[in-house]
Amino acid sequence: MSLLEAEGLTHRVDGKPLVADASFAVHPGELVALIGPNGSGKTTLLKLALGLTRADSGTAAIGGTPVSSLSAIERARRLAYLPQARPLVWPQPVRDIVALGRFAYGAAPGKLSARDEAVVARALTACRLQGFEERAADTLSGGELSRVHLARALAAETPLLVADEPVAALDPLYQHQTMQLFAKMAGEGRSVLTVIHDLNLALRYATRILWMEEGRIVADGTPEETFTEERLCSVFGVAAQLRRDGAAMRLDITGPA
Known part of the structure; x- marks a missing residue:
């Protein structure tokens, strides 16, 4: 069973499609990178x-259940x-922010079980x-705060x-x-x-790549299958060279196409 599945998703604003007929699935054991130019519809x-x-x-379905049937907790x-965008309402301590990841399990900052404490620590x-x-x-740098929010997501253990x-x-x-x-x-x-947005990170670590262009998924496959100089030119408008270093691939962007 797929963990997340979308079929034919379309969304318009003022008659303009931000996402058009998008279909994909994420299965257990995958690291899927969603890439595309700014404004191509990724966040939407x-x-x-x-x-x-x-x-x-x-x-769309999560774990086989239509998203419309799921409560926020589920x-x-x-x-x-x-x-x-990850706004904070007030400057909480880091541990309390990370502990919010346990909220769906009935935990609250300052009232964590031993298991919740161990998960937050991990x-x-x-x-x-x-x-x-x-x-x-509010004393953290932008990068430090990004890591705090990531830790909060990890604490959910989903x-x-x-x-x-x-x-x-x-x-x-x-x-x-x-x-x-x-x-x-x-x-x-x-x-x-x-x-x-860092294509070399996607190329190095992802098991699958979803490519978006103007609201549509235009390619879906492994990095080796989908990374081509022609597609980089078409989707991102850049001239690039793909190089191999043993089993690893490396992308060198030389400039606009």
Whole structure:
């Protein structure tokens, strides 16, 4: 059974399709990268698939259940969603923010069970946040706060993590560490669907790539199957060379096409 499945999703604003006839599925053990130019519909597609935005047509299901049939709690137990915009209402301590990932299981900051405490501690460690537990969120850098929100999503311990540009504010080291964490999750049988703009990170770590252009999914397959110089020119408008270093592939973008 797929963890997330969309069929023919379409959404229009003022008559213009932001997403058109989009279909895909995410299965256990996959790290799926959703890529495409700015404004190609990636964030809208995620929200449609999760039932956060109403589709004009098409269907979406999480763990085999239509999204329209799931309560917010049921959805939160099946997947963790890390949106692109992550506002904080007040400057909470880091540990309390991460503990919000346990809310769907009845936990609340300051009232965690021993199991909840252990899960939160693992999430903090996974995101290299040891020593930050009591720091107020408004004292953190943008990159540090991004890692806190990722830890919150990890603390939910769901089969699927959906993340919209999770590495955008991170330095290169933490970008790679985050993608390695996602790859480890996939290797353990969980799955990740992530929007990412660094094509080399997608090429290196993803097991599958979804390519979007003008609201449509124009390719879906492994990096080796879908990364071509012709597609990079067509979708992103760049001239690029694909190189192999042993089993690994590397993309060199030389400029506009």
